Amino acid sequence: MEIFLSSLAILAGFLLLIWSADRFVIGASGIALNFGVSPLIIGLTIVGFGTSAPEMIVSGVAAYEGTPNLAVGNALGSNITNIALVLGVTALVTPLMVHSRILKREYPIMFSIMLLALALLWDGELSHLDGVILLSGMLFLIIFITFMGIKEKQQTHSSTDPLEEEFSEEIPKDMSTGMAFLWLFIGLVVLLISSRMLIWGAVNIAHNFGVSDLVIGLTIVAIGTSLPELAASITSALKGEHEIAIGNVIGSNMFNLLGVLGIPGVMTGAILDPNVLSRDYPVMIGLSILLFIFAYGFKGQGKVNRLEGGILLCCYIAYMFVIFEQSV
Numbered sequence: 001m002e003i004f005l006s007s008l009a010i011l012a013g014f015l016l017l018i019w020s021a022d023r024f025v026i027g028a029s030g031i032a033l034n035f036g037v038s039p040l041i042i043g044l045t046i047v048g049f050g051t052s053a054p055e056m057i058v059s060g061v062a063a064y065e066g067t068p069n070l071a072v073g074n075a076l077g078s079n080i081t082n083i084a085l086v087l088g089v090t091a092l093v094t095p096l097m098v099h100s101r102i103l104k105r106e107y108p109i110m111f112s113i114m115l116l117a118l119a120l121l122w123d124g125e126l127s128h129l130d131g132v133i134l135l136s137g138m139l140f141l142i143i144f145i146t147f148m149g150i151k152e153k154q155q156t157h158s159s160t161d162p163l164e165e166e167f168s169e170e171i172p173k174d175m176s177t178g179m180a181f182l183w184l185f186i187g188l189v190v191l192l193i194s195s196r197m198l199i200w201g202a203v204n205i206a207h208n209f210g211v212s213d214l215v216i217g218l219t220i221v222a223i224g225t226s227l228p229e230l231a232a233s234i235t236s237a238l239k240g241e242h243e244i245a246i247g248n249v250i251g252s253n254m255f256n257l258l259g260v261l262g263i264p265g266v267m268t269g270a271i272l273d274p275n276v277l278s279r280d281y282p283v284m285i286g287l288s289i290l291l292f293i294f295a296y297g298f299k300g301q302g303k304v305n306r307l308e309g310g311i312l313l314c315c316y317i318a319y320m321f322v323i324f325e326q327s328v
Contacts, residue, residue, distance in 0.1 A: 006204040013198030014224040016190055017054040021228045024053055024187030030180030052078075052255035054225040057195040059260045060267065062217070065199055068270035070206075072126060073217020074225060075260035076280045080218075081226040082249045082256075083287045084316030090233045091309025096242045098295045098302035105148070106250050107292055113137065114285060117257045121281070124272050131265020138258035198224065214273040215327050218280060219320065246295060246304075253288075275326070283319055287312070 055078050059071035090096065098104075116137065120130040198221065206216040229252055233245040264270055294308045304312075 002204060003208060006201040006208075009197045009201030010205070010220065010224070013194045013196075013201060014227060016194030017058075017198065017225060018227050018231065020187045020190035020194060021053050022187075023183045024191060026175075027180045027182070027184030027187055030175035031177060031184065034175070034177045034180065052252045052259060053191060054195070054228060055252075055256055055260040056263060057191045058198060058221060058225055059263045061192075061195045061199045062213075063264035063267040063270075065203065066268070067199070067203055067213045068126070068264040068268050069273050070199070070202070070213040070217040070221065071264040072261065072270060072272060072276060073214040073280075074221045075217075075256045076276065076284055077218035077222025078226050078256050078260070079253045079284050080280070080287060080316070080319065081222050082229050082253055083284075083291050084312045084319065085223070086226060086230045086233050087246065087249055087291065087304065088309045088312030088314075088316060089230065090237050090245055091304045092306055092313065093234055094237045095306055095309075096237060096245055096295070096304040098242065098246055098304070104296065104302075106247075106254075107296065109141070110250055110254050111288065111292075113141075113254050113257050114288060117261060118281060118285075121272060121277065124274070124277065126261065126265045126270040126272060128266060128269050131262045131267070131269070134258045134262030135266060138255065138262060141254060141258060211327055212273060214275065215323060218323060279322070279326075287315060290315070 055074055058074055062068065062071040062074065087096070117134065120126075120133060202216045202221055203213070205211075205220075206213055229248055232248050236242070236245040236248070290312070291304075294304045294312075295302045
């Protein structure tokens with residue numbers, strides 16, 4: 001009976017997470033738009049932050065509940081899932097074209113953040129100082145992206161980048177500020193409630209089957225909290241908005257490493273499971289390099305075709321198999 005209730009809590013938690021994250025982003029985007037913030041800045045900051053909101057809330061709840069390694073697994077597992085599963089499936093549905101200057105600028109930033117987090121975790125511990133550095137990095141990232149977006153806008157004096165045009169089409173128009181604040185509040189409250197349900201169910205199942213918190217974070221929780229990215233990427237790709245499909249993943253991965261890892265560090269700290277550095281982090285870096293090779297377009301326009309999407313998906317299946325083999 002306990003397993004059934006735990007599974008039900010996980011399922012309900014995932015569904016509510018997806019819905020509330022969407023409401024949170026809509027509310028925040030509506031507020032920003034009403035205060036005169038450009039669609040490009042909203043897309044690069046609020047939307048990127050919002051798609052990582054489930055991971056961040058889950059991370060905070062997990063740390064509060066005394067399972068910080070679940071939060072660490074959620075951060076790394078979500079990044080692996082975003083690249084290998086989300087973009088892999090999306091590219092299989094429709095090949096992804098990449099030609100935005102903004103995305104090509106953000107690839108190096110994502111790699112730099114990965115190296116920074118690796119340096120902080122190299123001693124096998126996520127300390128309070130590490131958490132402060134990571135969260136400070138997230139604040140700096142938001143300021144930097146905002147500044148670069150404004151600078152880009154001033155230089156061009158027009159919406160020449162395809163990413164800005166796609167964000168403009170996606171952001172809700174004609175929403176009153178009061179309604180936007182209401183959706184923001186509802187989204188945040190439901191995010192907290194659904195995260196608590198998810199963590200309760202996941203921890204119960206982990207303890208019943210003797211699976212570590214890290215593995216639960218890398219698999220069940222990571223897949224569930226990445227569902228908003230999967231839905232957003234496939235929907236954007238089918239609309240021909242390929243820049244958003246890849247931009248969501250890049251933005252989410254940066255916020256995951258800075259915010260989702262930083263929160264448990266600041267709250268409780270954590271002694272890392274040895275597999276984090278020997279297995280999971282190398283996989284995340286390897287997949288990021290593979291995506292870079294596929295998508296960057298060294299001799300012209302970049303593209304993630306169906307074959308490359310299939311390769312990414314196969315990598316994810318192989319990774320899940322390794323985790324399963326090492327857990328039994």
